[in-house]
Amino acid sequence: MIETLLLRLRLRDDVSEEEEAALRGVLTSTQDYPARVRIVRRGEPLERSILLLNGMMCRCKNLRNGQRQITALHVPGDFLDLHGFTLKRLDHDVMSLGASRVAFAPHDRLIKLTEDHPHLMRLLWMTTNMDAAMHREWELSLGQRSGAVRAAHLFCELHAREEVVHKNIGHTLKLPMTQAELGECLGLTVVHTNRVLKELREAGLASFTRGDLVIHDIQRLRDFADFDPAYLYLDKRPR
Amino acid sequence: MIETLLLRLRLRDDVSEEEEAALRGVLTSTQDYPARVRIVRRGEPLERSILLLNGMMCRCKNLRNGQRQITALHVPGDFLDLHGFTLKRLDHDVMSLGASRVAFAPHDRLIKLTEDHPHLMRLLWMTTNMDAAMHREWELSLGQRSGAVRAAHLFCELHAREEVVHKNIGHTLKLPMTQAELGECLGLTVVHTNRVLKELREAGLASFTRGDLVIHDIQRLRDFADFDPAYLYLDKRPR
DNA sequence: CGCTCAGTTGACCGAATTCAATGCCAGTGG
DNA sequence: CCACTGGCATTGAATTCGGTCAACTGAGCG
Known part of the structure; x- marks a missing residue:
């Protein structure tokens, strides 16, 4: 449990x-x-x-x-x-x-x-x-990153958080949310969220459709998003 | 101390x-x-x-x-x-x-x-x-509020945080930062930060000049920013 | 079948950025 | 005392990112 x-x-x-x-x-x-x-x-x-x-x-x-x-x-x-x-x-x-x-x-x-x-x-x-x-x-994303990079960065974050629990998650993730809700994470309207997703899809980075996120190339996605997982504190130390 | x-x-x-x-x-x-x-x-x-x-x-x-x-x-x-x-x-x-x-x-x-x-x-x-x-x-501000409202909201926050320490702070606050740094709080460029400050000044809400913030009308500023201090947790309870 | 909800696309608009120039000090050295 | 410098503030013009409005599609469902 x-x-x-x-x-x-x-x-x-x-x-x-x-x-x-x-x-x-x-x-x-x-x-x-x-x-x-x-x-x-x-x-x-x-x-x-x-x-x-x-x-x-x-x-x-x-x-x-x-x-x-x-x-x-x-x-x-x-x-x-x-x-x-x-x-x-x-x-x-x-x-x-x-x-x-x-x-x-x-x-x-x-x-x-x-x-x-x-x-x-x-x-x-x-x-x-x-x-x-x-x-x-997220403050950094909302304040400084463009819509597309922001979305890519969020996908990287969710991938990294999932990965530590299930080692071999492959390239697909369940995200039970609509594009509108994704937009509410990203500080974007539904319409623009849709365009940003299209951009990521056409760039061959990631596809989000009806609650399923497919990451086509995690390394390129991370490069695109300038993703550094340090802020997730995945290292073991006495605390 | x-x-x-x-x-x-x-x-x-x-x-x-x-x-x-x-x-x-x-x-x-x-x-x-x-x-x-x-x-x-x-x-x-x-x-x-x-x-x-x-x-x-x-x-x-x-x-x-x-x-x-x-x-x-x-x-x-x-x-x-x-x-x-x-x-x-x-x-x-x-x-x-x-x-x-x-x-x-x-x-x-x-x-x-x-x-x-x-x-x-x-x-x-x-x-x-x-x-x-x-x-x-701040995530809410950066994601959903316009530049001017965001700035006004930040000023309200700083005012409220100061107020609990010094009851009669009046209408002026020391903010030892440049407009560029203020912009880095707000997710705005220097240029736009300047325009936003001008807007607040001309609306008679608040003036920020060289590290001094003068709040002309705290109530109107709070209304403009839709400021609710609940998130500052100023209430006393056993914890 | 028609309803609703999510997604998609186009046209237009506006907020914020970018680029560039100018103004305004305060400090400093001649 | 004044010229010069550098940092900060201010403004204008052009541009772009993202928002708004509106229409349309397609899937799911009673």
Whole structure:
């Protein structure tokens, strides 16, 4: 159930058997959600955090006029709103993109965890800091990269994040979202997102069709996007 | 020395005398830096984190072609690179904007703190999560707001962050940066930043000249920027 | 079959960039 | 005291990237 999370924590540091047991002990029930439902509403008081087990979710922020920005995408093994453990409410919504399964981590159990397992707590803290690192990379994309490069860069990011979990993912990725939603990640309108995807397709870099991303040439895509995975912190060190 | 940090932590939760003492005990020496020097280089291994006592600093990311994006601005009381405590290196540079003074928090002392003072640690964790919340708001700005609104929103943010520390800040703020650097925060070129500032000035909202920001009408500026300070988490709750 | 939703394309428009020139200091050295 | 310099701010003109509006296609479905 938490295998993906553990795998990803162990990429960055050792996790003892005891810590693993403690982490399992934090989780209570699981729940399934269909695609496109809001899981957490901005501002509502939180008493638990949510671990994504399966599927894909996003965090999004709204402008009063209805414009939306997706600020983060989440894959299995991500704690969707672990930052809510210390913040107690969120500044954004959390919604499912594809059908998803989650597990709940009540905050009182997490508090106990911080008291009994400081090292494990630092690792969880680290995961929220890695989320922030992705936010920063997205800021760089939104502020400085062109639409096409931005899209290519996002594809590289998702590929790299997937690759650490499933070594041989080949060249295809499931992205259960519409072009409109992809545009909300990239800060582009649907129309322009469509043109940018066409450009990447015709350049032989990547094709995105109905929730399936096919990467034709990952190396050329990375070159095109000027992609450096350092910000994903894939190295193992004592923390 | 850490009064500003304490004040801002106590805005969000109680901090006991004992925790205050522990926090003071974490800090070692202080150091002064002139304006415009790089304090931390991306990628370099970190063994301490840095608390900003005075002045202003920023975090910035570079593209290979020299384009830069400033991803965060820091005011006194901010831990510049507390995320480096768990990440062990940064994905960005940290540099001073104006002349600044900092204090150092060695990571081994912070580890001790996580073991002895879990509640205080959760508060420090919270501060890194508040940084991430600002990143998200900047993503929203960069992705969805127009140049002028983006600038106005940033001014509102800085005003609000300053206000919690100095209740009667009036209508003027020190921002020791050039228009070029402001543009790097906003994802705009110098030229367009200049035009946007002119627009805000002529609309009677705010004037930015040589490091001084004068806000003519904070309420109208907030309306113009559609500013909602919720993402700054200025409410007090047990965490 | 007709509905809706996602994707696609064209024509046009506007915000922001690029390129280039000019103005405005503050500092410095003759 | 003034000329010179360099960094920053300002403005204009031309250009481009991305947005807006609108029409059309095609797939899925009741």
